[in-house]
Amino acid sequence: MVICLPPQPLDPAESISLLQALTAVADPRRARGRRHSLQSSLLLAVGAVPAGARSYAAIPQWARCAEQAVSGCGPVPHATTFGRVLSAVDPVALQRALTGWVRARREGRRRRRPGDVRHLGQARTVVAVDGKTLRGARTSDGEQTKLLAVFAHADQLAITQIEVVGGDELAAFAPVLDTVPVLRGVVVTADALPCQRTHATYLRARGGHYLFTVKGNQPTLRRAWAWLPWAQAPALIERQVGHGRTESRSIKVLDLEGAPEAQLFPHGARAIKVVRRRRCSGRAKPSVETVYAITSLGHHDADPRLLAGWISSDWTIENCLHGVRDVTAGEDHSSVRTASGPQGMAALRNTAINLIRLRGGTNIAAA
Structure with missing residues (x-):
């Protein structure tokens, strides 16, 4: 699949700050035999998914024709390297690092625009919790992967997500919120x-x-x-x-x-x-x-x-996150299914959506 470059790729400063943020994600691979750093591999994956990459093979295909700001990470890893990394990396830590980076950029923009005053409804953080089934990702026993996500109402940003074990979404409610460091004063909405x-x-x-x-x-x-x-x-x-x-x-x-x-x-x-x-x-x-x-x-x-x-x-998590990942990012057509790979790819899609919204985009498909 030939992938087009996104209209607004990461600039050098963004790439550097993202590499720094990704140092918080532990490398699950053995030190011996590593040819590519975890951070540079993840940086390329973050750049490829907004451009339309739905598989491990599509990531290096995009990276080989990416601008120097992105491809300056060194030689492009093989598709199997991306598969090993995204299947083994802690997806919760990955989502936390990516979301923290996006939110830091958002706060930086707000500080540079002191006239942007939040209205009363945005003064308190309000998040929605909802689950989504990845229909294309099935385990060896035929079970479909299901994720439970936390989504910010006002900013329409994906904050975190975890895999629902055994299909029990109720049992995953507290664990997914455990990955949110501070809940004091936060309002949680749910169906x-x-x-x-x-x-x-x-x-x-x-x-x-x-x-x-x-x-x-x-x-x-x-x-x-x-x-x-x-x-x-x-x-x-x-x-x-x-x-x-x-x-x-x-x-x-x-x-x-x-x-x-x-x-x-x-x-x-x-x-x-x-x-x-x-x-x-x-x-x-x-x-x-x-x-x-x-x-x-x-x-x-x-x-x-x-x-x-x-x-x-409360429904915005369905329309503005899960629906976008399905319809625009083609998540349900992705056959990535090994280990934490589906959740890792979902974290990259969340970040792509977060980035577009951070830049003021409302039509994700057009972006």
Whole structure:
């Protein structure tokens, strides 16, 4: 496969800073027989994936025609070298180093632009947790590789990810957040599956907060939320018109302090009810969806408008990360399947997406 160079390859300063960041990743290979450094091999892989590389063989193909800023690492390693490196390297450490490098560049740009003030909703870090199956990556026993990722709402950056062992996404919730050094003050959003008492206790023990959707996997909580006195709560209503449809969203929030329902879920501070109505052109009746949620955030921590925005933006991990890796990066068509190779390649795709977003890009496919 012939690969085109990306429109904005890493410049020499970026390449040097990335090489320095990659020194935090331990080299799993034996010292004897090494011909290429781990950092230079990973640097080439980071450059190749945004250019369209989906396999180990495509990385050296791209590197041989890359600009001097990238190819100055020395002779280009063979495809088998990239395969050995990405199959053996610690993928969590790789993702941590790459994300740390991207975020350091983001903070540097903010310091150079003091006029860029974050609005209230961005003052608190909010992250989403969600899983994704790599359909093209199967182990020898036929099982598909599944990854659980953490994604920042405001910056739309992939922060970290781990492999889900045995398909148990619930068991991977705390371990993936263990790879995030600081959770104090961070709000973690998730759909219904991670809405578990143990997860709520874990997050509060680390100083974080949760905002969980409540569905049928928590039947007692779901029934209790449906019977709360919502008529007594004021409604915040937002409307949008466009793309041939009219949408409205009503959010109501009830304080659980002193209420018996507060005992149903650890550290539950407020109950939330969101009613979404959508009317498409040419249709007489609108579609109506009711969503319940629970949060550990008190009324001093976030107002209803912020909560509504965070509930709505929880889906961005699907559309802005997992969907992009599938549709644009062709992740599900990649046959890389050995050891930690699938997770390592996913970390490189995350970094490619992060870089494009850092540069202000919104259309990943066009970039």
